[in-house]
Amino acid sequence: xxxxxxxxxxxxxxxxxxxxxxxxxxxxxxxxxxxxxxxxxxxxxxxxxxxxxxxxxxxxxxxxxxxxxxxxxxxxxxxxxxxxxxxxxxxxxxxxxxxxxxx
Numbered sequence: 001x002x003x004x005x006x007x008x009x010x011x012x013x014x015x016x017x018x019x020x021x022x023x024x025x026x027x028x029x030x031x032x033x034x035x036x037x038x039x040x041x042x043x044x045x046x047x048x049x050x051x052x053x054x055x056x057x058x059x060x061x062x063x064x065x066x067x068x069x070x071x072x073x074x075x076x077x078x079x080x081x082x083x084x085x086x087x088x089x090x091x092x093x094x095x096x097x098x099x100x101x102x103x
Contacts, residue, residue, distance in 0.1 A: 025046060026043070
């Protein structure tokens with residue numbers, strides 16, 4: 001009973017929708033009043049169109065992923081510089097205190 005309130009993830013919903021759309025389209029083509037040759041041609045056309053759409057979506061996803069990776073690299077570089085500056089300042093402050101104390 002606890003599983004009734006679980007939310008599905010966005011990708012899972014999108015995949016289920018895409019799967020349902022494909023099954024529906026194939027069923028519609030197979031049950032349409034066409035000859036076997038026409039049906040095969042329609043299935044091939046649909047498959048080719050779907051392949052092109054998937055390739056375009058993959059390119060978009062790859063571009064977004066590359067952009068995110070670059071932003072991540074820039075963020076890490078900035079934080080690394082901040083940490084290095086803080087460590088350097090800490091060492092200098094420690095050195096000054098040691099000179100004041102023991103010098």
